[in-house]
Amino acid sequence: MEPLRHQTSRRTLLTLIGATVVAGPLLATQSATAATTRASGIGLDDPVKKEIAMQLVSSAENASLDWRAQYRYIEDIGDGRGYTAGIIGFCSGTGDMLDLVELYTRREPGNVLAPYLDALRAVDNTDSHEGLDPGFPEDWQTAADDSGFERAQDDERDRVYFDPAVAQGKADGIGVLGQFCYYDALVMHGNGSDPISFGGIRRRALSVAAPPAQGGDEVTYLNAFLDARVWAMKQEEEHWDTSRVDTAQRVFLQNGNLDLDTPLDWHVYGDPYHIG
Template identity: 60%
Template sequence: MKPRCLVLAGALALVLSGCSPSSSGAPEKNLDDPAKKDIAMRLVSSAENSTLDWEAQYGYIEDIGDGRGYTAGIIGFCSGTGDLLEVVTRYTEARPGNALERFLPALRGVLGTDSHEGLGDAFTGAWAKAASDPVFRRAQDEERDHAYFGPALVRALDDGLSALGQFIYYDAYVMHGYADAKGTVGFRTIRAGAVEAAAPPSRGGDEEEYLNAFLDARVEAIRREPSHSDTSRVETAQRVFVREGRLQLETPLAWKVYGESFRIDEE
């Protein structure tokens, strides 16, 4: 399940302006830098939607057979886990009477299941059509930042991680959610396993060693989930960046995920 998480509002404003310079001589930037955040979104989209064009995914929706009902939007909000409901709730608060509002009771009814009851083609069609509305797109952006990007960034900054580590945390939040649920292993458990194996930089540890420990724990989590078995999202993507020492997500970035090759040449 991808539970709704609380964001420490002030923490998102943290900017490590006093960071030591990167190998290029430029000051380090966090993942909330617009260019870095766009890279993070393209990296996630390569795994979630097999494309770097994440901004074309607001209208995406399908049941991928993972037991979470419909998967939709820019990071794969799910009808069975509640974050898709949160998107529609946000949209309705901002634009009452929208075409998705009538599905709110059905979305509440399918929480914790993969059921399509009360949804079906009428819902998926309305979702896809709503993607042309900037208010709907903003609702997705806000839920992404509230439940995934923001909490991941706060936790990563607290652990002393660079932009790469911040992205690795964010991607884990997107795929696994924060807490464990039936049949899943959440970010909290993955991080606990990593901390047992290696100290994060905030505790005096080496960042690359710690990130490898985190990725080891994540691979184990993926293999324990019935709906996830392919670990290329880690092994031929994020592990590659760690091995190459791209702690600032320096471009060019080249990786493979689920058998497909991707590349980002410039920020």
């Protein structure tokens, strides 16, 4: 089954995120983080937990636990976002692919993707391939043989999606599972101001339940967040299959596995997965 991808509002996130503090709906601060981190002291940024997070997202985005095999991945999956590629589904139509190639080019001028920068700027916020076809997919895969391009993908994933999710999760006082729920939502929805962005989803959850940092119960709050996430997904036809929440994240929550301890068993789009 085709993997589902993120919303076009992801582009907005790129202008909101600083090095360690996120503006707008993401209001993580170092003091809040220190005050509200769960008793386990472990976050999604623990190397073992981060590896699990990458595998969980890859099961939904690429129907595989081998997330490192996705540096080379590229196709147009017909979701109106142009080309989707790489370990987190960078899209030519949502701006994060452009930012990735700009980063790669700053580090390695003259790389095989640098000639496509003008075309990527022109197709931003569209599903067009103009200026990219026919050579871009093949050149993307050529670039993926360069460890420098792999590092650029890792760094953009962390800067735009992973690090902000962990920071906001810790500020809200939620543990590894909750931080993963935030991360997966950011990957799919971005953090625009609209109701189906990460910020909108979080606001919807906060209207129902308080997070631990505000004196609320963690399980109750995470159920509210996942309810809001499912609502947001169902607002767009391409996201009506909510199994990445219903038969994955919700299962972990129902099992009380707030730290994403292995073994983990879940289904996405009907396919079973296991991490031992």
